[in-house]
Amino acid sequence: MRILIGSPVHQKPEILSLFLQALERLETPDVLPDYLFVDDNDNPISSQWLVEFSNRLPGRVLPLLTGSQQVENRSDEHTHYWPPALVWKVAGFKNRLIEYALQHNYDALFLVDSDLVLHSRTLCRLVETEKDIVSEIFWTRWQPEGPLLPQVWVSDEYNLFHREDGEVLSKEERAQRELHFIHQLHIPGLYEVGGLGACTLIRRRALEAGIHFGKIKNVSYWGEDRHFCIRAAAYGFPLFVDTHYPAMHLYREADRMKAEQLLFTLKYFTSNHSEQVTHAEHSDTSPSSPAFNHSASSRTPKFPEPPVIPDHLHETAVFAKYTADSFVVPPTFTGPRQSELYTPPVSNPKLTLTMTVYNEADHKLTDVLLSHRKYIDEAVIIDDGSHDDSGELCREILQGIPLRLIRNETPSFTNEVELRKQQWRETLASSPEWILSMDADEMFESRFAQGVHSLLAGTTADTICFRLFDMWSSTHYRDDEYWQAHRYYRPFLIRYKEGFPYKWREQSLHCGRLPENVLDLPTEISNYRIQHWGWYTPAIRMAKFERYQLLDPSARYGWKEQYESILDSNPQLTLWVDQDNKNTEKEPTPEYEPAHQVDASDVAKVASVQVMNKPEPQIKSETKDTFYATEKGKGAEQSVKCKLCGSSDTVVFHDYQRFTLMGCGSCGLVFRKDVDHIQSEEMIAEIYNANWVAMRDSAAASTYGDHALFGLMLLDMFSPRKGKLLEIGSGTGEFIHAALQAGWNAVGIEPSSDSRAYAKSKYEVDLLPGYWNGETELDAQTQQSVEVEIHQAHEAQEGIEAESLEEELDLSLEHPYEAIACWHVLEHIADPVAFLTDLCEQLQPDGTLYITVPNKNSFTNEAYGVHSPLFTEEDHLYHYSDHTLTLLLEKSGLRPVALFTRQLPAGLDALLQAHPLYGELAFTEQMGLLAKLQGEKRGHELCCVARVI
Template sequence: MSRILIGSPVYQRPPILELFLNSLHRLESRGIDVDYLFVDDNVDTESSKLLQDFFHTHQPNCHPLIEGSKQEYYISNDITHFWNSSLVAKVALFKNKILDLAHRLEYDAVFLVDSDLILHPSTLVQLVESEKDIVSEIFWTRWTPESSLLPQVWLNDEYKLYAQAQGEQITFEEQQMREQQFLSTLKQPGLYEVGGLGACTLISLKALQLGVNFSPIPNVTFWGEDRHFCIRAAVLGCGLYVDTHYPAQHLYREEDIHRAQAELKSRIFPPSALLTKVTLSMTVFNEKGGKLADVLRSYRDIIDEAVIIDDGSTDGSGELCQEILGDIPLTLVRNEHASFHNEISLRKQQWRATIATSPEWILSMDADEMFEPAFKEGIRTLLRGTHVDAVCFRLYDMWSETHYRNDDFWKAHEFYRPFLVRYNPYFTYTWNDQSLHCGRFPNNVLGLSHILSSYRVQHWGWYTPEIRTSKYARYKKLDPEAQYGWMEQYESILDPFPVLEAWRSED
């Protein structure tokens, strides 16, 4: 069992501090004993009260608050934040006090976090499991409103985002290329060595014993206490790493606060379930006479939110979605005309509408796909127990109410495909740009970490002769040369004697 001290010097506005403390409360701590230590440097009495309330709520795991000087005002606006030398020195002193207590009481590590961050629930566990002496969780910020999103980690000097060897001369174009390579790497979930970091950092007892701290180095003029910490750590032989699996949110401007508050209010599930917020993503087109009602009812106890594209239905499918999902938050987008003939356009529309809701896990299902009943009981445990970014399942093409097809042309159930993906706003998703059979998700999601699940999906898109006849005609019209599919499979749709297997719940 690891003992971790979470520490933070706090000079903060109440709305931001409330979001920060809420995210600390939600942190998972499997196999970790967590204590807290805050420096209360607030000039706003409401912020001090929020800290005191957190202190009393989390007894006996909170050390007494350290009183700050509460004298200097830190100025920030929607353009940028303003620091001066005395403020930097004061923050360095506060951070050193936290490190000193962690060292003296022999905590296994101290987790230093700035109070304008919102942490993903898995952050602490992920950092501890990295087994690095100094490791930060990444976050991204527009340092000025017109600038690009940039990380709080760097490679060299004060804030150089490209690799450059000592004495190496490179052109501006080469510098730009290397910088883009570094930023692209950081957008992929992983663990990477860097030259500088801060603001959201786990520091091991070993590093504390070696002497890392935030005191200024007299012969270094770099700005900011984090840079002096990182230089000292490198000299002492402590590698610096950044984890990018669970990016934090940086509440740098007013718009960031409003966005975070709106997202929090939209969540109707308890704090312990935040890690497993599941958003159903679906398209429907004249599905009312099929399995849509059963499908939606099967997801009611699984999902926390839904995004559905009604692709020009004329049979009331959209209204049926509203009726069955009831009080579950639903984004229903209605297309005036059906676009199923250009599937990639529809799938991209579905994706954009879904990520606009700030999802955590996206469960992308067609209107004729349904998990076996056991999935309802197991999904939360499945997601809480994994740090991967996609979950893959087997799909069974039902050819009747009781049998699925199983022959050389129809064996989807022998393969695992992603149906459930954790959304990462910093990952660059790409699509298979073809008008048919383009895939429900971007085509590079399997490049993310993923697991295979034994829960099965029943696909009811072929289970009656009428449906099969209609789909056969559709594929022959949209893909007459089998450019996007498999001609032999198309022709096998109407096979009068297919090979079928009985669906068994114990499979």
């Protein structure tokens, strides 16, 4: 099959580079495709890169078609501008590509926009559909804070809902259908649509029929794709979208950065690990050094290796990692987005990173800069006389981001205040809005990247303070009487106020990274945390110790005992357990982090956590952080391997009276130490008794409304059709009752005889007894009881009752199922991988698994620490977060299609009273906090919808 890949190109060089790299990776179904570009670039470097691409694929890139040079401004960081003249100019380009394909007898034309990064299987998949016109899906966030929306639609200009002829829809019905259409497109499949574009395979039969992108004179719809689609429908060609291999749309700068990371990660997987992996120099403006010219780089930057992913999932998993947001129920979509193409939203505040570096190339500088580049708008860096290539590394890692790099030939760290003043002057020369002052060995936890711009846009403060954790190893921070930085908030982020009389602490050491009077401005504290890597190896600690002995031998500027403690052979360390946010990039964009207003004039104390401006506080407080801390010496106990990732980096999370919880420093899982020796059946029988049922009955209305109907809503949103439903662990039967009423063919399994009896009495629901074990497994007591009843029924000649009891004992379940639900079951399962793997086999090919578990990263656990009821329940064998649950699903052959948390308002007052950082909040503040908890996945309950990979 001869295929022509065609694209009109008017593109920024850095975007075009990524597009071409992805094109070069495309797998082909049969004959290698040819390429034909319309060169409409006004940047000569972009034109040169098309020539270089042609040289790399001799004989496959046809001579360039040329367009008139485009002069109008097409886009900015927020939106793309398409005046009518430009729309129809592009339509003319696409028609020229159609004419070429027809004249030269191609079997199909693949039209693809030059701001897309394609999965290598895209073209093969579109050919496999055997459709005359089919697009591969991609998603775009047209507004920075808006929902992700597809490039395909159902009808008219951009309707995302189905409507029959003459059907009148209410606003609520329309919203429900919009959500159904959007969620359906997240399920890998092939769907008929009413409109599409930008990434479309058109077979010759459709081309010969006469379809094209020209304007239909009596149609006023905006966009050449809409006229193409109307014409295709008139000629009798249905339109389809495939959703197996979503492309990445490089709509704004953040997307470009993700695409660079995506392609770099894919290059890692496809290259020999012994080879050095070069990185495209997108900032090079020389026409002879295009971004995809691998010989252009003279030095290999030290990018971190990407996470280990099973071979068969590499590319699809990497695309999902960098293109898909974790599920948050989107706001109702209210119709055509044409206005968004013309009206730019309010921009995010500009964020300037300022930093000094000195011989940092072999330390954490690469990791630090990679973390910062996700959210900064520019950087000002002083290279203070480095003897290594720290400065060059800054250029390489931050390429594409405006950078002021100043080189001091002679180090000035012996007079720190003068160095800081120089740093301040150079930063002000860039006309900053917000200034983030970080050292070269400091980095925020990863959730900061998603939340910082919301934080800046939503605050009225001018100074924001954070806690800093002194990492003493790759997994632990130091926590003793000499090292308590993490208990105090310090200013790192300020809004520059022109005319404010900034003043510095005039001392040669420990003068502070920012002027000392920034706390005189309106000040807030934020719970985003900073990891300080300036102590994490013995060699670094020794060098720091010697430096302080040289610069401050009498401890004039610091704390003598703290200096001496640097070389302690057995320091008290605490596990940095919460690695979830650090190891995953599927975070949803959190809402504004409600920080706490601080009266900084007297350095106010807030719930035993102080705002401090001194870099080395002399604090000897006995206050203990109970949440993630282990008791002294516990970390030295015999550890066990993590049940999820296999790491031996586990320590005691907490010793309870009847059991011990372990924490994994690698993946963040918390689990019972004796999980391999637990008989779940005995534990469940002991706990879920008549008293538990009575408790459920006392809250029957809320149980039904908050949980059963919520589960039913998820089924309606994510299951493509109603059919056979299995619930494992049905409890007192509310969900099965709701599902039966809603039209599902539902069956539930419940081991507790008390719970089954309640379900029968309250809801007339018959639940099957036993435990799930491939099919089901009766507990011994239930089996004996049923057998006795059968025998008695036979003796009494009650044949019908005996037959019924025999059927109950047989437990013949129908499968496969359209849906399986496990509401708060997985935390009780001793071997969750085996459990989930077996459930995969019980699902229809497009079936859906629904899971809820307590959330390890919940606000509940924050408030109560190790004494949280989620931790103290002895039948909770595992404590999952969104990250560890995702890892578990992947190991079990599943992928999450929705992952979010819930925090119900009930009980919020008690949580606020227990939490160390919250006092009394007004009603609106409480509701804002609830929204924040949902956005940051800190709700009490973790909810997941999954399908078989």
